[in-house]
Amino acid sequence: MKLEQSQYQALAADLDAVKQGVKNQIGAKDASYIRKVLFWQRISEISGRILLVLGFITPWLWAVGVLLLALAKILDNMEIGHNVLHGQYDWMNDPVLHSQRYEWDIACDAKSWQRTHNYEHHTYTNIIGKDRDFGYGLLRLSNDFRWRIRNLWQTVTYVVLSTLFQWGISYHELAGQRVFFGRKNKQRHTQISDAQLKKAFFSKGARQLFKDYLFFPLISGPMFIWVFTGNLLANLIRNLWTSTVIFCGHFTEDAQTFSQAECENESQGQWYYRQMLGSSNFTGSKAMHILTGHLSCQIEHHLFPDIPARHYPAIGKRVQKIAEKYAIPYNSGSFASQYWTVLKRIVKYSFPIKTPSNFELSQKSQ
Amino acid sequence: MLYDLLVFSVFTVCLFRCTSVRSNCDAGYIKFMLFFKKSFWRTLYRAFCNMLGNQPSLGKYLEPILQTLYGSYHSELFRGNVVALNNVTCDMLTITLNVPRNWGGFEAGQHVMLTHMLDGKYVSRPFSISSSEFLWSSQRQIQISCKVKSNGELTSSLNSLNAGETLFLSAAQGQFVLPKRSADVILLCAGSGITPMRAYLQSLADLSQHAQLPFPNVTLLYRYRGAEHAAFLTEFRDLQETHNSFRLIESDSLQSQKLSTQLTEIGINHNDYYVCGPLQFMQSVITSLKSQGIAAAQIHQEHFGPSLIHQFADSTLTNDTDPAAYFQAGFYKAGRQHEVAASANASLLDSALQGGVEPTFGCRMGVCFQCVCNKLSGQVKDLRTGELSGLGQEQIQLCVSAPVSDVTFEY
Numbered sequence: 001m002k003l004e005q006s007q008y009q010a011l012a013a014d015l016d017a018v019k020q021g022v023k024n025q026i027g028a029k030d031a032s033y034i035r036k037v038l039f040w041q042r043i044s045e046i047s048g049r050i051l052l053v054l055g056f057i058t059p060w061l062w063a064v065g066v067l068l069l070a071l072a073k074i075l076d077n078m079e080i081g082h083n084v085l086h087g088q089y090d091w092m093n094d095p096v097l098h099s100q101r102y103e104w105d106i107a108c109d110a111k112s113w114q115r116t117h118n119y120e121h122h123t124y125t126n127i128i129g130k131d132r133d134f135g136y137g138l139l140r141l142s143n144d145f146r147w148r149i150r151n152l153w154q155t156v157t158y159v160v161l162s163t164l165f166q167w168g169i170s171y172h173e174l175a176g177q178r179v180f181f182g183r184k185n186k187q188r189h190t191q192i193s194d195a196q197l198k199k200a201f202f203s204k205g206a207r208q209l210f211k212d213y214l215f216f217p218l219i220s221g222p223m224f225i226w227v228f229t230g231n232l233l234a235n236l237i238r239n240l241w242t243s244t245v246i247f248c249g250h251f252t253e254d255a256q257t258f259s260q261a262e263c264e265n266e267s268q269g270q271w272y273y274r275q276m277l278g279s280s281n282f283t284g285s286k287a288m289h290i291l292t293g294h295l296s297c298q299i300e301h302h303l304f305p306d307i308p309a310r311h312y313p314a315i316g317k318r319v320q321k322i323a324e325k326y327a328i329p330y331n332s333g334s335f336a337s338q339y340w341t342v343l344k345r346i347v348k349y350s351f352p353i354k355t356p357s358n359f360e361l362s363q364k365s366q
Numbered sequence: 367m368l369y370d371l372l373v374f375s376v377f378t379v380c381l382f383r384c385t386s387v388r389s390n391c392d393a394g395y396i397k398f399m400l401f402f403k404k405s406f407w408r409t410l411y412r413a414f415c416n417m418l419g420n421q422p423s424l425g426k427y428l429e430p431i432l433q434t435l436y437g438s439y440h441s442e443l444f445r446g447n448v449v450a451l452n453n454v455t456c457d458m459l460t461i462t463l464n465v466p467r468n469w470g471g472f473e474a475g476q477h478v479m480l481t482h483m484l485d486g487k488y489v490s491r492p493f494s495i496s497s498s499e500f501l502w503s504s505q506r507q508i509q510i511s512c513k514v515k516s517n518g519e520l521t522s523s524l525n526s527l528n529a530g531e532t533l534f535l536s537a538a539q540g541q542f543v544l545p546k547r548s549a550d551v552i553l554l555c556a557g558s559g560i561t562p563m564r565a566y567l568q569s570l571a572d573l574s575q576h577a578q579l580p581f582p583n584v585t586l587l588y589r590y591r592g593a594e595h596a597a598f599l600t601e602f603r604d605l606q607e608t609h610n611s612f613r614l615i616e617s618d619s620l621q622s623q624k625l626s627t628q629l630t631e632i633g634i635n636h637n638d639y640y641v642c643g644p645l646q647f648m649q650s651v652i653t654s655l656k657s658q659g660i661a662a663a664q665i666h667q668e669h670f671g672p673s674l675i676h677q678f679a680d681s682t683l684t685n686d687t688d689p690a691a692y693f694q695a696g697f698y699k700a701g702r703q704h705e706v707a708a709s710a711n712a713s714l715l716d717s718a719l720q721g722g723v724e725p726t727f728g729c730r731m732g733v734c735f736q737c738v739c740n741k742l743s744g745q746v747k748d749l750r751t752g753e754l755s756g757l758g759q760e761q762i763q764l765c766v767s768a769p770v771s772d773v774t775f776e777y
Contacts, residue, residue: 035434
């Protein structure tokens with residue numbers, strides 16, 4: 001199911017028109033929107049940290065504090081950090097919201113993340129062997145990967161990865177496997193040396209650990225253990241939420257993968273086409289969109305990663321029409337149904353049976 | 367970071383030991399020590415704030431809250447409240463601003479970065495301060511005069527400002543500082559280059575009026591295109607009448623007054639020359655002064671202002687169709703500069719890599735935002751849309767930008 005060369009060109013023209021239309025609208029409204037989100041992030045972080053200490057009055061205050069701190073971390077990582085680091089707000093010329101300067105409340109160093117996620121993952125989305133984000137080197141999610149014994153318990157691996165997601169991301173984005181255990185290759189040309197990568201990994205990680213598990217518990221004195229646990233829980237909630245959202249973006253049952261050969265000398269239209277097939281959306285309320293950093297509109301995000309995310313739901317309707325026009329599958333559904341297919345996919349590929357995907361089945365029936 | 371802290375603490379302990387041993391050391395050494403301690407605490411504070419809120423200062427962390435509560439707030443810039451707007455010529459606007467005391471003052475000739483929030487975006491341009499130092503010290507006000515261009519991103523919006531609105535200011539900056547009082551100088555300016563000269567002359571006039579100091583020997587050559595474009599002309603004529611030692615040479619380019627003959631009229635002497643104006647004017651004045659045997663050390667010049675860069679860009683824009691057009695691209699990193707010849711048809715990233723500069727980059731297609739650099743001057747074109755950038759300082763992506771004038775970057 002490939003398009004004609006002329007169709008790719010038309011697709012690129014249609015999507016470029018959508019992009020230009022939105023770009024012309026970007027302005028004061030986007031600025032005040034992101035400042036509002038920043039405002040609520042700051043308010044919930046400060047009040048959350050205070051309420052954790054006030055837990056001695058009643059544990060309920062502590063519980064609210066945990067939720068508020070988790071909310072602050074989710075807002076910081078998803079709607080603010082992720083989108084700012086994509087350069088969506090660079091046009092504002094505001095150092096607080098600039099992709100080159102932003103640092104977020106997560107163990108992963110922002111620069112390392114930008115290098116791997118923005119470049120590798122967004123340029124080579126779902127190309128096996130190029131996009132290391134596909135399965136994170138831990139999970140077998142398609143027949144392109146050889147089955148190994150460890151895939152038998154990959155459902156457990158997935159749960160563990162989810163609970164420790166911020167550390168998984170931090171390790172993954174620095175290409176930890178290569179940097180720590182890989183063979184030294186003197187020919188490899190890298191802009192950032194392994195030593196610099198390691199330093200970024202350890203200093204950012206240490207900073208996060210120091211803040212959440214030493215500094216804040218210590219200054220709250222007798223409430224040490226309460227604050228310590230509160231921070232742990234807030235981090236856990238954030239980890240589970242972000243990992244769930246991200247898995248729904250690329251690992252749903254119908255999200256497709258590509259081979260390296262297919263993608264050589266791609267045109268802009270082919271690139272758009274691949275982004276649409278490799279991503280999946282889920283529907284939800286406005287609050288849901290904000291909490292996911294608008295990654296609920298993963299397809300739109302992958303088509304236009306540098307457009308302020310609050311436009312994605314509106315763009316989505318136009319993108320869906322374009323998808324219909326070219327008969328490109330538009331992968332969307334409710335949050336629960338999409339997540340269910342993710343779980344199915346993880347379980348399905350943990351067994352060494354070459355099960356054809358839905359997409360391959362539909363290919364055969366045609 | 368923990369490691370850094372450890373190193374720092376060991377380092378300071380060593381230094382305190384050193385001071386106790388060498389108790390009677392010279393003043394320079396003590397100064398160095400004080401500086402070190404201050405910078406040490408600053409580094410510590412930054413590390414602390416980064417640890418707490420991932421922002422370099424508490425002010426930056428709280429900025430979103432303060433902005434929501436108090437409207438315009440900026441943790442790094444100063445707030446200037448607009449007091450009045452005056453049209454001094456048909457295309458020049460003088461803005462009078464109330465500036466907070468902690469802004470720190472200026473010396474005549476210096477400029478500020480003026481920042482205005484336009485449609486959610488901070489736009490910054492440098493402007494010379496055009497008012498007397500006395501206005502600042504007595505009333506905490508400064509004036510800024512700027513040429514309004516209908517296509518200028520910032521200046522076109524200034525016309526619609528209202529009294530009471532807020533602009534943001536940097537501290538006063540620049541090496542183009544006019545001499546202290548008694549020195550005799552020659553000022554040569556054209557167009558909006560008059561603004562720093564006016565600040566100087568006003569300061570001198572105020573000094574002679576309020577402090578009864580004698581007005582030094584000052585000659586001002588003011589070149590303009592038609593009297594209706596000449597700002598502050600009546601002011602200078604009045605000044606000439608009250609002070610014998612001030613000499614005004616008017617040079618109207620429309621009345622075929624030759625600049626070169628007027629320059630020789632001033633005569634050669636050992637005074638200092640201060641030159642400010644559009645590029646062409648600066649070039650012809652400086653070559654003519656040099657040909658008269660005036661040493662380069664005697665000539666001081668100010669290179670800034672949108673008018674300067676704009677003219678430059680205009681002249682090159684017409685060459686845009688020329689496929690062989692090359693521009694100079696300067697890349698600065700930690701004070702070191704690399705000059706690269708950049709083709710008008712290739713991305714600046716490619717030109718930089720060919721020229722041996724290695725900025726950070728990733729996708730080469732404008733997606734990953736790793737190659738974003740701070741453009742210091744010049745204009746670039748977006749290769750995807752053909753859209754032209756602004757002329758001042760701003761962030762651009764190297765991989766999708768081609769130069770349309772000479773450009774400089776910090777990377």
